[in-house]
Amino acid sequence: MDRELIEIDSTASESGSSASGYGDPEVGFDEWKEDLLGCLDGIKSSGDFSISRRYAVHVNPGLQIVGQETAIPLPLTDHEAETIRGACREAPFGKGDETLVDTSVRKTWELDATRFICTNPSWPAFLDSILRDVAAGFGLPEVKAKPHKLLLYEKGSFFKRHKDSEKEAGMVATLVVCLPGIHTGGDVHLSFGSEKRELATAPASRFDVTAMAWFSDVDHEVKPLGSGNRLVLAYKLFQPSGVVQSAQLLFGQSQRVKSILSKWQTRFSGRSMLAYPLDHLYTKSSLSMNNLKGRDRAVCHSLREVSATCGLYLTLAHMTRSEMDDCGGYYFDSEESSTELETIYSCDGAPIGSSCQIDESEILVPDFFEDRDPDSEDEGEFTGNESMPAAFRYHNTADNLLSMVKSVHEEHRENPIVKSNTLKVMTDILDASQSSSSSIHFAIARWALETNHEDLFQKALETLLNPKVPKELLAELPKFVGNLLNEAYAKTSRDFNWDSIFGPFLQSTTLGVWNSISKKIAALLEAKAVKDSFNLWARSQLDVKLDAQASFDVHDHEFFLKSLGRPMENDSEGTLKSIFETTLEEARSRLVLRMQDLGLHNSTFYSSSTYSSSTYSTSCYHPLDHDCRLLFRQFTALVKQSLVLGISDKAVLLVEECHKGFNAARPSWDPSRFHKEALVQELLVPLASAFRSYQITPTPGVAAFFELLIRDVLHHQIAKHPEKPNGWRHKRRGCRNCKDCDALDAFLESEDQGSWSLRANADRRKHIELHLPSSIFMKRTVSDRSPYMLVVEKLGTEHEEEVRRFRQQLAAVDGVLAPLRGDIFRSLLGDATYRELIELEHVRAGTTQGPVAGVKRLSESDLAGDSARQRM
Template sequence: MANPYSAIEISDDSDNEQPRGEIVEWMQALYKTLGAIQTKGKIATFKHYQLFINPGLRIEGHSVVPLPLTEPYAEAIKSLSKPASLPSHEAVVDTSVRNVWELDRTKFEITNPAWPTFLETVASEAAKGLGTGAVAVKLQNLLLCELGAFSTQRKDQDATKNPDAAKNVIGTLVVCLPAEHQGADIHLSFGDQTCSFSTAPSSALDLSAIAWFSDVKCEVKELVSGYRLALSYELAEITPGQNSARMVCGWAGRVAELLRVWPSKYSNLKKLLYPLDRSSGAFTSLHDMAGRNRAVCETLNDICGEAGFYLLLAAVTHEEVNDCGEVTVSSSLEDVFTPDGLSLTVNESFNAEKEMLGFDLKNRDPDSDDDENLPPWEACEEGESIRRYHDVAALIIPKERLMTLIKREDYGGGYNKYAGVYYPPRVSTTENLMVMIANDLERFPRDPKTRLAASKVMESLSAAGTLNGPAVGRIAKWSLKNDEKSLYNATLALIPSQGPVFTDLANALDEHLTHQYAGMEHIINWNDWLAPIAERNLGMAEQNMKDLREGLSNFKLGLTREALVKSFNGWQEKAVERRLESERSWDTPELSDAKEMRRSIIQHGFAKLIVRPQDLYIAPGTPATAVVPIDTMFLQCIEETYAIGLPQEASTLLTATSTGLLAMRAMWTDKTFKDLPRTIVTKLITPLVRLIQDGKAASVRAVGHLLEMLLRGIIESYIPPYPNRPNGWAVQARGCGCTDCLQLSAFLTAPDIQVWHFTANAARRKHIERVLEMETDLFRLETLRTRTPMTLAVTQIGTEYDRFVKAWERAFWEVESIVRPLRGNVVKELLNDENYRNLVLLESHAQYVPPGSTAGVKREAVAAEWEYKRPRIV
């Protein structure tokens, strides 16, 4: 392999106006360096094994050593061992190693015949992590570390001092057997690459394996308790691969070196694309990549973030138009994904000659040709021919330029007439962008370019209204934790003042303020933390007050510490009073006989005050200005009736409304009113629960009966049965029903066929491609040009099971977002315990949710468990 540092040298001049020739040389150097990367490896690897084979160690004069290691056997091993030393120092005591004992391989044996097979697995996984080829292992010795054991920084010597003795030896594999201990962390380094591993946390019951290259320096920290027992092996190379840390780090270091001069020397260059191998399978995420594509992109992913760039993955189309001998080429980005596989909508066109490394179409056959099926004489008559070339590429863009690439629009769903299937809308570009920014902030919390990029994104989205989604909350919580106040305020302004994201943020602020103001909660200036919420919707008096009250009430549900709640309550009352005083459009009615007037209105207008299903239904296409907020008016009536001292009248209204809605539940199953149950829960019952929590209304049993029926209907209509795993490769049939599509369906529904070859003319092949082209997660399409007509090869690379599971999870989280605000003692009392657990906590469905999911059934906030406040009497 060539020397990774053989590419051209780049000077450190900071002149931004560089001649085109120098930029070309720099791009060629980067292209050459990336082209040299074959596999992605590390200087060392580490893995725990909870399931493992006991080697059956037997030492002279003793039975098999028990695992975990006991003290008597540790002493027995020590009595037969000698102090460990570096290989080149065998004749002297090595002071760089202390309290480490070495038992020669001739003085013990491994008796379990299953051990070699397990060891082969361990070695194979270690080789994969190091990025080398196949390896063989050779047992060296048994090592015992006792209290106080350590070794100073050193590296293996044999490989350099006696090459013949260490032929093909590339490193060391240490297998730590179960022996409980604390300390003795292992620190490995090569140049500026470092890593640290700890065997202590799982040492009592698990086996751990650590491997590193021979030129890596190894240092073992002091063992503070217990023993560590390990088998030491040499790693020898069988098939060629990366055989040293220098080789692993060399190409990556050169790529990093080249990228770091980009911002200062070539600032006019907006982005770069590096073409990947299109035949290597999926490209939409690092996880799905394989072979060299994965090695290159993982290397870039490791480097880009720290060097001030984002790495994206792109599908590219080049269109070459030949108009009577005049050739023009245009290039566009068709699909762009984050390394985690999240799609982004981008500005499509770009200049491939200036922005794509190694761009050259001269020696390539087109992937599609408009003249492919025309006779030569007809193709000539046309005068214009169009050839298309498709690439997949790694896209590198400076962090500060990210928003110049993003187009602010969402992918919509729709019916694909070729596939005969409906595709739901994809997750919005904005939410996926938030996920990428949040991941980058958490990965590089101290990087100023990362913080600046996040601020620019938030600033550019300031006119987008509120944004829902957990990633926005993650950014706000990160900025809170890292004292980025401006970023916190910009993000908080985008978070809606209701829903789980806002409640989670309140939890984070609860912890932050408790830590910062412990014992001094009364001095907190809440304006410093909630100003964006308090200032939202200025100039709209009634809507402003409604949003302010809802936002502050939702926030309080996330506070769990009584001292903070008390401090917040005082500020909340003053904030509402100040807002009331600041609004000039409020009328002040005469209130001398208000109580009797309201009682009379309720008695004589009772039928008109009750909410009916049709009052909550909004027909599609209804202008927002024509919508009458009946739900808001009804809840305001209930609140004011309680406030004025008529609790019985308010309860009667609630009971009549709940009973009436329940009596008309036949409407809920009508497709015209399919969203009505959700509307009733979110717009009527959820705000009512808040009123009851705040002591502004009383609980009535009829509301509980209505809520039970509504939630049962929502769960039944939203959440399908959990999907079963498929049989082999079989998926649902697709297509329009023509003869070719019937052949396709026969292939798709066959459980034992993964590849299908379809030989036909271009029009018939294109028809099949259109059926499958949107489903890159399931199918890989390739045109084979070995014969005429050509052959379309369709390879299944996935099944619909993951898609069905994700659809089920989306449905679950959709319902979870509906019931989450209902959790608390109010609803627990309205429903019996079993109904509350199944319909509100969703316990019967939550069992299918993957462990460790960031969203889920959360504990109820302390604020929701308080005793109800007594109604305020005016």
């Protein structure tokens, strides 16, 4: 049974109730719920006592003063303002039974409605759209408007606090439409009871229209205009007959709701949620404040106005009651029942949570599910399109929740209850999102900086740097943290307490990760003092970690390799060399290249090794569209560094481990997706040259590593030289699923038949034609009778086409293999294997062709390792 409901969510501390909590004899929880339910049930209409809307897309009214021939152009200029002023009078005001002109009370120019007209025929339709917005804001089904005045405000114009007199029977409010014309100042200050508002037209005055409306019993004051001119169309607003609405009515209704809700925090703080079922049903896509109907809209608007100031959040949700019988069906006497808020939405309709269990005591309507038939008795709900995701991903709902909380805080910035709730909710989001997207942590940290909440900023940054954050987010940390530090320190002289900011992260991470991330953060810092301070502190932490860290892993190689590049006298005892050798031995299986490292793929993600700069480090995730050239260079650097240190056995074992992994994965290879040129230039040639340079005799496992990559990757798609068929024989080309193609294949395989015909409809003829390339077959249609006849003739060029493609493939492979020709690979592979794999003797056999045209053959003295050694 699904029901839409509003959820009134309290975020107050649950550490205990106040002194006047549940035991307060003044009012109990059930009695308090009855009062709230009665108040909400009594709401028939709702709205605000004032509204303000900005219209970037609008219509020029074509304002024309009676007696003048042209309309006033907009935006308003000083020249046009002077023209309007010439037709106006100083605006009067009422005092008791008198109408007075006193510029110490009101200083404005006005023109009566009989003295101007709006000539644009599109203006009434645009005005109607404004009136619809006003009616919705007031909680009225509709409002009608009558033109009242044209008002011109110039620098220094104002109107002291007053109320608009109801100039005609049925008038309930005033609407002013501010037309484009740049100005400053002139804010309208409104107040009713304890509520105060400030409405501004200046920010949008250059090009936009701003409409403001308020009920007649609202006090308001127009502050002095600072500069420019403001031109306003004033209208009298009337409500439909039978509808009684006023600021007093709305205010009284709001105050009753507020009075009851304010007791929640002080007396029932242990209760975190209440649900009020709505009258109407709403779909998942329509459940938002803008789409609520009838009394639902009135109730929710009333609650939304007061919830935040009472320390509450108003949300919307779908509520489902499930009850099971012994056979898996539904019946309502079962004790095995549950009520759940399936998805919780902000008032704007954004999902902020899901699958929240609710107790019946938290539903305002008592015994809500009694005597109700189930809405459905099936085994699940089906949707018309794709299935819904399994709940909402946390980072989406958290982002929406964060947006809602920030919006409420912005509207009630000075309310201490709202401030306290905002901090608590943001802290809860941080506690719950340690494994989610770091953008949430960043957003909270930035908000904390903007609002000067230092403690929340520190917590957000600590959460962002929490070691439990998935490793794939490590790549994002420098950007996020660098931006935060720039915002935190760029415009202030805060102390640089790096230990408090990075301490927990530094203690939990490895030397290699810290070394890499700290350098990236430093590069992003903008202020010199901040950069220098951070660099000095970060470098000192490397020495501290080296002394304190008891064991090391693959993540530390970057630090070790850089350190080993320093003069060896800095490591007189061989400490760094020993650490590197041990780590290389223990982490060898994680250092090897894998199948997916061999090429360029689409932009998905996979787990693998990565390398950076001229040193080695690892991370868990990187995109498959990476440039594998860099990856190959860094793997080669790791092997060469092992040779430099005299631990060649470790280098040999590393390459042999790669061969084992490649060989095991070979059945699932797709070499067409591998980057062959990069494999040769950045891996095979440098590795072979390194072994030759340090006079390391390749083991059978090392030789097998090279042979496997050359044979199974570089030779991929090379076929034997095509044999010339007998007579007219061609290869089969049919689909093998239809009789027409069976007849076609019989014709193609015939050594004697040179032509063939098929009389058939257009679809069958087209099907056959699609299988026959025009470079090999002549095709024509004979239209002597219906159905037409397709005639196919063999041109005898199929073998030539195959030879041409073979030579293209051979030329491409010849070009890829060219850097491997020379003594280094002849010695590494052995003469026979070298002639087969590098000279391609087995492929050239059977052809009269020598070296493939267009490919330069290297001489035996042009060794592959020479250029590689020059780069070492």
